[in-house]
C-alpha cells in the first residue's frame with residue numbers, strides 16, 4: 001500500500017497560506033493507523049440536480065436536516081450555478097439560509113465562478129467546491145469553457161474564497177472516462193489534480209462521472225494522482241452506471257483512499273453527461289465499510305430514513321440495496337419517517 005511521504009512535496013504544497021483547510025485538518029490517510037473513513041454526502045446536490053420535477057425547497061431543507069442527524073460530517077447542500085441550466089438548484093441560497101446547520105457538520109455548495117462565490121457569501125456558506133474536468137469536451141459542455149480557462153476562473157474563486165475565510169474542495173470529472181471522448185489518461189487527471197491542490201483545495205474528489213471505471217482503471221489513475229498530491233487529500237466520487245462503484249471503492253480502500261462521496265438512495269446524475277446514472281448509494285458504502293470494520297461515525301438506520309424520505313418524495317423506490325433490505329428487516333416503515 002502506497003503511503004504519502006510528506007517530505008516528497010514542496011513546502012508550498014503543505015503550508016499553502018491560501019488554503020483555509022486548517023479547519024479541515026483531520027487526517028484520513030491510512031498512515032493514521034485508524035480504520036476511519038470520511039463520507040461526503042452529495043445527495044442534496046448531485047442527487048437532486050438532474051431531477052426533472054422541481055423538488056420543493058421545504059423538502060430539500062427537511063432532507064438536509066434529516067441527513068444532519070445521521071452522523072455525517074459533510075453534506076453537499078446545493079450548487080450556485082446558472083439556474084437556467086440547472087433549474088433544480090435555483091433555490092440554493094434559500095436552502096442554505098433555511099437548513100439547521102449542525103455544529104461540526106460542513107455544508108459545501110458547488111461554485112463555478114465569482115458570481116457563484118458572491119452568492120455563497122450572501123448565503124453565509126463556509127465551504128465550497130469548484131469543479132474541473134479531465135476532458136476538454138466535458139469541460140465545455142458542463143461549464144462552457146476550456147480546462148485552462150476553468151482553472152483561471154477557479155483561481156479567482158479561490159482567491160475570493162480566501163478573503164472570506166471559505167474553504168475550497170476541488171472536483172475533477174471524467175477521471176477514467178468521458179461521455180464524449182472515451183478513455184481519459186491518468187496523466188491528464190494528475191496534472192489537473194496537482195493544479196487544483198496547488199491552488200489551495202483542501203481535498204480533491206476524483207469523479208467517475210459516467211461510472212465506467214473498474215478497479216483496473218481506477219488503480220492506474222490513482223497511482224498517477226498519488227504522485228502529486230497527498231493520499232489523505234484524495235476522495236473518490238463514483239457513479240454506479242456499470243455496477244462497479246462498490247468494487248472501485250473497495251479497491252481504492254486497498255490503495256489507501258479514505259474519503260468517499262455517496263448519495264443516499266443512489267440518487268443522481270449529471271445533466272451534462274447523458275446516460276450516466278446515480279451516484280453510489282451512501283447506505284451501501286456505509287454498510288460495506290462497517291462490515292469490513294471501518295468507522296464512519298454514521299448511524300446507518302438514520303441514513304436509511306433520510307434516503308427513504310427523499311425517495312418517497314420523488315415517488316420511486318430507494319435505490320440502495322442495503323436500505324431496501326434493512327428497511328424491511330428493521331421495519332423502518334416509511335410512515336415513521
Ligand SMILES: CC(C)(COP(=O)([O-])OP(=O)([O-])OC[C@H]1O[C@@H](n2cnc3c(N)ncnc32)[C@H](O)[C@@H]1OP(=O)([O-])[O-])[C@@H](O)C(=O)NCCC(=O)NCCSC(=O)C[C@@](C)(O)CC(=O)[O-]
Pocket residue numbers: 046049079080081082083085086110112113115116117119131142143144171172173174207208209237269270271272
Ligand atoms: C459555469 C457556468 C455558470 C458558466 O456559464 P456561462 O454561460 O459561460 O456564463 P455567463 O457568465 O455568460 O452567464 C450566463 C448567464 O448565467 C448567469 N450565471 C453565471 N454564473 C452564475 C452563477 N454562478 N449563479 C447564477 N447565475 C449565474 C449569468 O448571470 C447569465 O445570466 P443571464 O444574463 O443569461 O440572465 C454555466 O455553464 C453553469 O452554470 N453550468 C452548470 C454546471 C453544473 O452545474 N453542472 C453540474 C454539476 S458538475 C457535476 O455534476 C460533476 C460532479 C461535480 O458531480 C463530479 C462528477 O460526477 O464528475
